[in-house]
Amino acid sequence: MKQVFAKPKALNDEIMHYCPGCGHGVAHRLVAEALDHYDITGRTVGVAPVGCSVLMYDYFNCDIIEAPHGRAPAVATGMKRSRSDLIVFAYQGDGDLASIGLAEIVHAANRGENITVIFINNTVYGMTGGQMAPTTLLGQKTTTSPYGRNFNTDGYPIRMAEMLAPLEGTTYVARMSLDKPVNILKARKSVFKAFEMQINNVGFSFVELLTICPTNWGMDSMESIKRIQDEMIPYFPLGVFKEKETEDYI
Amino acid sequence: MYYDVFISGFGGQGILLAGQLLAEAAMEKGLNVTFFPSYGVEMRGGTARCTVVMSDNEIGSPIVDNPRCVIAMNQPSLVRYQESTPPGGLLIVNSSLANLDDVKRQDIEVHGVPMSELAVELGNARLSNMVALGAFARLSGSISSDEIAGALEAVISERNRSLIPLNERAIMEGVRYAGGK
Amino acid sequence: MTEQKRILVKGNEAVGMGAIRAGCLYYFGYPITPQNEIPEFMSRELPRHDGEFVQAESELASINMVLGASAVGVRSMTSSSSPGISLMQEGLSYLAGQELPAVVINVVRCGPGLGGIATSQGDYFQAVKGGGHGDYRVITLAPASVQEMYDHTILAFDLADRYRNPTMVLADAVLGQMQEPIFEHGDVPPEPRKHWTLTGAANRPARHLKSLYLKEGELEAHNRMLQEKYREIQKHEVRFEEYDVDDAQLVVAAFGTSARIARTAVSRAREKGLKVGLFRPVTVFPFPGMRLCSLSERVKKFLVVEMNTGQMVEDVRLNVKGDTEVEFYGRPGGAIPTPVEVLTQIERHY
Amino acid sequence: MPTIKIESEKCKGCSLCIDVCPYELIRQERTINHQGYQYVVLADPEEQCTGCTLCALMCPDICIEVFK
Known part of the structure; x- marks a missing residue:
């Protein structure tokens, strides 16, 4: 009998601190599988955000640096520019990337930095206890939108993949969902592609992953999965928004 | 009058609610009180703790090294905090989840109360915190069970108001087990 | 006098209650532990008072939203915890330079860097020696109880307006997370008239709020005036x-x-x-x-x-x-x- | 026969695997592990498991291994 599914080597054996059902575990696994697949763990540096996944350095077997809140793309830029032989990826949540770090992500993308960014969108701040995120859906109640997100006062949920895809500097932009096995397989392909882009020096790659946060949504895992399908995917459509074959300039 | 108590257990055992209820009751009794909880990522490791200080004088430190009473709601809390009670102090142990054989102290008053089992008998394991408070009221003499029960309305959220009588019963069950009124 | 009722509240909530009592209806902030109960309280309460709550995209933005609100003459505030306060230092320097009142609550946690969420007083230097650039001071109150979290927030608005200067409440995680009984009282000094606000130059000459002084001697005079103000504060406001x-x-x-x-x-x-x-x-x-x-x-x-x-x-x-x-x-x-x-x-x- | 191995100490009982198993072969235990969670176990007396990996794909704690 042959083992057909095992934990990727790029992850260690620590029990992850994430809440039951939390999407970070699967997202970590997909990144780790890419590191295994391309055999790049030994030359990869990850940039951890501020948020629940700040502790990702406890789980990966590659080097990881912690960036100030929102500044992961700038830190990644500094590393990649100085050591282009390294594979550099930033792993950021929705508060980190789409709120406080919006300037950094847009400009790193626009400069076409040859880095990979994994963006975890679960429509809520996790670590701080469930506040409104820039991706919080209209009507969604959080601890700082207690009456439901209202576009008059809070604006609209921000679609990052669609925002970054038109930038000339980006080469691969996709949004995937971790709600069911078939979508996880597609997401895996996408994460692989994003790293491949970097390995081939094609340029800035970005994968947004829709994930659940049962704790801060106040739902059980199954209700949370249903929420991705019923509420998130209709607003945050899945797909590859941009894919260049080679580096090209206009 | 001065009394301080440390309550510790798993997240989800209602540790913070118990502390807050005690603080509310002390305030309604006319005492000064401080309630200091663990918060944020501290709790994600699965441990919840809080300190309640009650006094008829101004309260200095809300941080306490040697609380008069420790309520240990699980085994790790018993192991970790039994040493902090001063000689003559009080240790109340949830004997459903912590092993009384692991009590090393000879110089303090130790009471085992099967809080989780008593709570399950009342219909819900989550009432163990109320059983604990009932035992505390009976054993510490710092505040009465009626005073604690009287503060339930202030700390239980509106949608759970219907559960107040059940909580009162759990408090009384703690009193009963710890030796009656 | 009838005996007033005490209520058991968390330090962070007492800040929110004090702010609203002081007439602050404009709050701008960004989530960070251990002060989250302040924005959460304000997001719940301000809509009921016809105020505005904005969850800013960052602390950089929060402090500058406060700068804007202050410029048009309303009482506004932000709150954060150490790493977020570090991001606000630029804005605090601008507020001080432009002589704009503002209230900033710092529920101090551990540093340096991301540090941790436990309590600390490691931001004393940053608060009283000026964390931003230039010769300026921030009036800094150091509460030691939940009642003072309430009282000092009110006092901070008063001092900020009277001296047209940013004022900080330098709390810490224990004070923010602890619960104690407090009295809510109405002792709020009247808000001074503000003759310097930017409210439209329809019936008056245009006004400017700025900290850039390029003419010979102008900046030195401005700085000397600020120092004179700080001496006044030292003379009258020591507590x-x-x-x-x-x-x-x-x-x-x-x-x-x-x-x-x-x-x-x-x-x-x-x-x-x-x-x-x-x-x-x-x-x-x-x-x-x-x-x-x-x-x-x-x-x-x-x-x-x-x-x-x-x-x-x-x-x-x-x-x-x-x-x-x-x-x-x-x-x-x-x-x-x-x-x-x-x-x-x-x-x-x- | 294909089967899965669940590391019960790492399981947090989120039950995402239970829902995707086409043969409903995974169930939650009543007892708790050291983390305090009711973990899941494989209950496959008739050896119906096909080693499809769906459960492992969903598992956020990466505590399921699949053998075929």
């Missing part, structure tokens, strides 16, 4: 509290939560017959240095207790008479000194 200092041979000096811990240690020392007192700066800028100086004429020794590795102790040393001994005991971020530890230090240095 402190003392316990048992009259016959004390050793005085413990501490602010905020450290002062609460020290208070217990001092009482225990008194029970043991030691002549020990407690000096608690309530304002840390302006620092009550004159009072410390006069105390040092008869007090032999000071023991400064802080939840850091020694920050306020420098101000104590600067102000006491030359030969007065000043000892220090502190625990850096990640640990809290306990009453027993402080008592041990008292006995050691007595």
Whole structure:
């Protein structure tokens, strides 16, 4: 009998601190599988955000640096520019990337930095206890939108993949969902592609992953999965928004 | 009058609610009180703790090294905090989840109360915190069970108001087990 | 007078209650532990008062939203915790330079860097020595109870408006997370008339709020004027509290939560017959240095207790008479000194 | 026969695997592990498991291994 599914080597054996059902575990696994697949763990540096996944350095077997809140793309830029032989990826949540770090992500993308960014969108701040995120859906109640997100006062949920895809500097932009096995397989392909882009020096790659946060949504895992399908995917459509074959300039 | 108590257990055992209820009751009794909880990522490791200080004088430190009473709601809390009670102090142990054989102290008053089992008998394991408070009221003499029960309305959220009588019963069950009124 | 009802609240919520009582209906902030209950409270309450709550995209944005609101004459505030306050330093410098009132609450946590969410007093230097660029001061209040979290928030709005200066409430995680009974009172000084706000130049000459002065001598004059203002603040706004200092041979000096811990240690020392007192700066800028100086004429020794590795102790040393001994005991971020530890230090240095 | 191995100490009982198993072969235990969670176990007396990996794909704690 042959083992057909095992934990990727790029992850260690620590029990992850994430809440039951939390999407970070699967997202970590997909990144780790890419590191295994391309055999790049030994030359990869990850940039951890501020948020629940700040502790990702406890789980990966590659080097990881912690960036100030929102500044992961700038830190990644500094590393990649100085050591282009390294594979550099930033792993950021929705508060980190789409709120406080919006300037950094847009400009790193626009400069076409040859880095990979994994963006975890679960429509809520996790670590701080469930506040409104820039991706919080209209009507969604959080601890700082207690009456439901209202576009008059809070604006609209921000679609990052669609925002970054038109930038000339980006080469691969996709949004995937971790709600069911078939979508996880597609997401895996996408994460692989994003790293491949970097390995081939094609340029800035970005994968947004829709994930659940049962704790801060106040739902059980199954209700949370249903929420991705019923509420998130209709607003945050899945797909590859941009894919260049080679580096090209206009 | 001065009394301080440390309550510790798993997240989800209602540790913070118990502390807050005690603080509310002390305030309604006319005492000064401080309630200091663990918060944020501290709790994600699965441990919840809080300190309640009650006094008829101004309260200095809300941080306490040697609380008069420790309520240990699980085994790790018993192991970790039994040493902090001063000689003559009080240790109340949830004997459903912590092993009384692991009590090393000879110089303090130790009471085992099967809080989780008593709570399950009342219909819900989550009432163990109320059983604990009932035992505390009976054993510490710092505040009465009626005073604690009287503060339930202030700390239980509106949608759970219907559960107040059940909580009162759990408090009384703690009193009963710890030796009656 | 009828007896007022006490209510049990968390320090962070007391800040929100005090702010609304002071007429602050505009809040801008960004989530960070351990101060999240402030924005959460404001997001819940401000809509009921016809106010505005904005969850800003960052602390950089929060402080500049406050700058804007202040410029048009309303009372507004932001709150954060240490790493977020670091991001606000640029804005604080601009507020001070443009002489704009603003209230900033810092529920201090551990540093440096991301540090941790446990309590600390490691931001004392940043608060009172000016964390941003240029010669400026931030009026800084150091509450030591949940009641003071409420009272000082109200006072901060008053001082900010009176001196047209940013004012900080330098709390810490214990004060933010702790619950104590408080009285909500209505003692709010009237809001001064603001003749400098930008409300449209329809029936008056246009006004400018700025900190850029390019003409010869202009910037120096502006800076001298600011310094004159800070001297006025030092003259009129020093606040402190003392316990048992009259016959004390050793005085413990501490602010905020450290002062609460020290208070217990001092009482225990008194029970043991030691002549020990407690000096608690309530304002840390302006620092009550004159009072410390006069105390040092008869007090032999000071023991400064802080939840850091020694920050306020420098101000104590600067102000006491030359030969007065000043000892220090502190625990850096990640640990809290306990009453027993402080008592041990008292006995050691007595 | 294909089967899965669940590391019960790492399981947090989120039950995402239970829902995707086409043969409903995974169930939650009533007892708790050291983390305090009711973990899941494989209950496959008739050896119906096909080693499809769906459960492992969903598992956020990466505590399921699949053998075929």
